[in-house]
Structure formats: structure tokens, C-alpha cells
Amino acid sequence: MAYQSNAELAKDNHSSGAMLIIVGIIGIVIDLIVFSTNPFNVPEFNRFLSCGVMLALFILFIVMGILSLRTYKILVVKAAEEDNLKKELTKWCDDNLTKEKIAVEIYELEHSEDEEAAESVVSENMAETIVKEADEEVEIIADDEAEPEDDNLQEEAIDRIDEALFFARTEAMKKIISQNFINLDSDLLDSFVDEYYVKVYDDQESND
Numbered sequence: 001m002a003y004q005s006n007a008e009l010a011k012d013n014h015s016s017g018a019m020l021i022i023v024g025i026i027g028i029v030i031d032l033i034v035f036s037t038n039p040f041n042v043p044e045f046n047r048f049l050s051c052g053v054m055l056a057l058f059i060l061f062i063v064m065g066i067l068s069l070r071t072y073k074i075l076v077v078k079a080a081e082e083d084n085l086k087k088e089l090t091k092w093c094d095d096n097l098t099k100e101k102i103a104v105e106i107y108e109l110e111h112s113e114d115e116e117a118a119e120s121v122v123s124e125n126m127a128e129t130i131v132k133e134a135d136e137e138v139e140i141i142a143d144d145e146a147e148p149e150d151d152n153l154q155e156e157a158i159d160r161i162d163e164a165l166f167f168a169r170t171e172a173m174k175k176i177i178s179q180n181f182i183n184l185d186s187d188l189l190d191s192f193v194d195e196y197y198v199k200v201y202d203d204q205e206s207n208d
Helices: 006-037 044-096 099-110 115-119 124-143 149-180 186-207
Strands: none
Touching: 006 044, 044 149, 044 186, 099 149, 099 186, 149 186
């Protein structure tokens, strides 16, 4: 499931809470009008029963709406804290996180004595292996007659390379950030790294 920030959750709770309260109030008004006027000539017992059930349902809507708005207020405070944390993370990464540091971290993870840490990263070496395999596949096809499938093979190879590099780099970025920001929420960290990855590699590659 995709990560939702506290700001997004607050917005959802606010809209759903307001909607539940509005529907509840309108429903109660209509229910009371139907009960008092009895436009469908429903027998008294059935009228009490049906209108009573609907009244309880609409009251429940209002209660749920109030609870959603209370949650909204809590989430607004958390959203402000989260926003400040993201700004702090961004500033720190702007000053400290570079492609060179990420490459060093990838190397250290690959050669770590902690097997679990080492296995959690798709290595740069693996990416190089994929490049070689892709080149060999393309050369084999090139030795035969050129076919329309060649372009698809090259595109698949490029996708595999990009995926390998992405996972290696993002794992390294998360490790570097976690060392400087203790007890970060893992979902928040994943979301931030995915966003900041573009800034590191697109911005720095465009400047190269």
C-alpha cells in the first residue's frame, strides 16, 4: 500500500467527517418530516420502527463524523511535525548526500560482515553483470539478422540495469539517513528516499 502522509490523512478525515455530519443532519431532518407527516400512510408501529432505525443510523453518521474531525485535528498537528521533519531531512541531504557517498555506502554494504545487510542490497556489480549479459545477448542477435525484437531486448536490458541501480542506491541512501536520524518511521523514510532519489541523480547528472 502506498504511503500516505499525515497531511493527506488529515485531508481525508476532514472531508469524510464533514460529509458524514452533513448527511446525518439532512437525514435526521427528512426522517422527522416523514415521521410527523406520514406521507406514505404507513401503520403507526411500522412508522415508529422504520423511522427509529433511520434516526439511529443518522445519529451514528454524525458521531462518526465528529470522531473523524477530532482525528483530523490530531493529524494536522502531526502533519506540521512531519513537514518540519521533511524540511530538516531535505536540508541535511542537500548538504551531505552525494552520489559519491552513496557509492561508498553501497561498497561497504556489499563487503559488510553482516550477511543480512549485504544481501539486502542489489549491488553495483550485479548491475555491471546485467550490462555484460545484455551486451552479449545483443551481440548474439547482431551476428544473426537484425530483427524488430532487438530494440525490445535492449529496452528490457536497460530497465533491468535501472532497477538494479535504483535498489542499490535507495538502500544505501536509507542506511546513510538512518545513521543520522534515529527512529525514523520506515514508511516515511521509504517515501522520502523515493522522492529525493530523483533530485540526487537527475540534478547531479544534469550538472555533470
